[in-house]
Amino acid sequence: SKWKLPPGPKTRPITGNLHNLQGALPLCLQNLSQKYGPVMLLRFGFVPKVIITSKEAAEEVLRIQDLQCCSRPKTAGFRMVSYNCKDIGFAPYGEEWRTIRKISVVELFTAKKIQSFTHIREEENDLLVKKLSESSLTRPTVNLKKTLYTLVASIVCRVGFGLNLHECEFMNEDSVTDVMNKMDLVQTVPLYSDTYPGRMGRFVDWISGQKKRSGNYFSDVNTFNQNILDDHLKPGRRVEESSDIIDVMIDMMRKQDEDKDGDSFKLTTDHLRAMIGGIFLAGVSTSASTMIWAMTELIRNPRVMKKVQEEIRTTLGDKKERVTEEDVTKLHYFKLIVKETLRLHLPAPFLLPRETLSDIKIQGYDIPAKTQILINAYAIARDPKYWENPDEFNPDRFLDSSKDYKGLHFEFIPFGSGRRVCPGMGTAITIMELGLLNLLYFFDWGLPEKEEGDDIITRNEVALDLVQVIPH
Numbered sequence: 001s002k003w004k005l006p007p008g009p010k011t012r013p014i015t016g017n018l019h020n021l022q023g024a025l026p027l028c029l030q031n032l033s034q035k036y037g038p039v040m041l042l043r044f045g046f047v048p049k050v051i052i053t054s055k056e057a058a059e060e061v062l063r064i065q066d067l068q069c070c071s072r073p074k075t076a077g078f079r080m081v082s083y084n085c086k087d088i089g090f091a092p093y094g095e096e097w098r099t100i101r102k103i104s105v106v107e108l109f110t111a112k113k114i115q116s117f118t119h120i121r122e123e124e125n126d127l128l129v130k131k132l133s134e135s136s137l138t139r140p141t142v143n144l145k146k147t148l149y150t151l152v153a154s155i156v157c158r159v160g161f162g163l164n165l166h167e168c169e170f171m172n173e174d175s176v177t178d179v180m181n182k183m184d185l186v187q188t189v190p191l192y193s194d195t196y197p198g199r200m201g202r203f204v205d206w207i208s209g210q211k212k213r214s215g216n217y218f219s220d221v222n223t224f225n226q227n228i229l230d231d232h233l234k235p236g237r238r239v240e241e242s243s244d245i246i247d248v249m250i251d252m253m254r255k256q257d258e259d260k261d262g263d264s265f266k267l268t269t270d271h272l273r274a275m276i277g278g279i280f281l282a283g284v285s286t287s288a289s290t291m292i293w294a295m296t297e298l299i300r301n302p303r304v305m306k307k308v309q310e311e312i313r314t315t316l317g318d319k320k321e322r323v324t325e326e327d328v329t330k331l332h333y334f335k336l337i338v339k340e341t342l343r344l345h346l347p348a349p350f351l352l353p354r355e356t357l358s359d360i361k362i363q364g365y366d367i368p369a370k371t372q373i374l375i376n377a378y379a380i381a382r383d384p385k386y387w388e389n390p391d392e393f394n395p396d397r398f399l400d401s402s403k404d405y406k407g408l409h410f411e412f413i414p415f416g417s418g419r420r421v422c423p424g425m426g427t428a429i430t431i432m433e434l435g436l437l438n439l440l441y442f443f444d445w446g447l448p449e450k451e452e453g454d455d456i457i458t459r460n461e462v463a464l465d466l467v468q469v470i471p472h
């Protein structure tokens, strides 16, 4: 054929390359790319996907071919949580995406807005320190995973929806982790229709009960989104003093109803539900899991833990009753901990999936329209071509380096790049830095029972459920 398609492993009838995919997907695709190259074509069942595993090819997709790629989910789970592509992450390019992205940036993510939420982040952290100090008097271990999910969820809910989790009627600290898990499950339940689109796949999903299962998870997520929306729609709600992004969208929706121009894009209640779910989904587990990984790596690497705690306690002195965001600005090595954690443990290892709108060329290969593109940012951030001892947790590598995560160094793109770059980057960094600073300033950390030869990384989830906390 006249097409020069990217190389890839041999396919089998019907299953395509599914037999090549074993173990964790980012790692497995990284291994395959060593044989087939940085632009690789695989078939997941009937669905062809191009996998990108070099910084040059990633730059080409994200910067040069950006206009030709839109971000639309092929999976039923993504479609469900985004109310059929009504959220910022999955809305197709055009007026709809531009409108909701602009609202979110203006209402949540400008530097001025981030600054105006400082008191919320500091108050929630003070509460965290108080609770940990109290609990450490009676119980030396803490469920750090739950603690950090609660911290981030409390901040995101207050900033995003004006909702105080500690006083809320329909939500509390326990149920928030449950909603988070359900959001993850909706997207990860394997559905046959994702690899075998069409009637046959949908029939197998129905007969196997998978469709019902993912629907049940989504029903809980939808209840959460709806409760927050109802709270904002209550008659008599006073928004003059403290309106949030949902109030602003409701206001826009009401005004557009009066607008007679029938052609322009209109916000619907699904956009509101999708915005609520989207902010929660994009904001909470990403930041919380990065903090959990940072603590995991620090506990695994006592040299780094000692170095960073020394910097913090020497710079800030050891008599402080509370630490603030102002204190974060005085630290240098501490910030590299977050950077190195984001390099090694990207919460979104493939960024958001892209789909080509027209036939394009990447690194000289032809990619047909409507092909899904996955950028394996995880593999790129561990490629020995760009990083020395890439699998080692070593924040010192950034000491004399200008590389950062803002989307200009394509070997390090945990927040993506280009026009779909994560708008919550500034918010996420402030949440994670202040949270970690509090944990490291006020407490010393270790594993409760260390079994010989036990590698904490292999039991990350379990290890950080129970971490020993000793007030400093």
Ligand code: HEM
Pocket: 071, 088, 089, 090, 101, 104, 156, 278, 279, 282, 283, 284, 286, 287, 290, 346, 347, 348, 351, 352, 353, 413, 414, 415, 416, 417, 418, 419, 420, 421, 422, 423, 424, 425, 427, 428
């Ligand atoms: C460690 C924390 C975080 C990481 C690593 C992260 C990473 C990402 C990535 C990789 C994308 C897709 C970018 C692309 O495909 O080019 C994204 C999109 C997004 N993120 Fe984040 N994120 C984090 C925290 C947050 C927070 C705290 C919020 C909001 C409170 C947020 C809101 C969003 C939204 C709304 C999008 C969709 C943007 C669009 O498609 O236009 N993120 N994030």
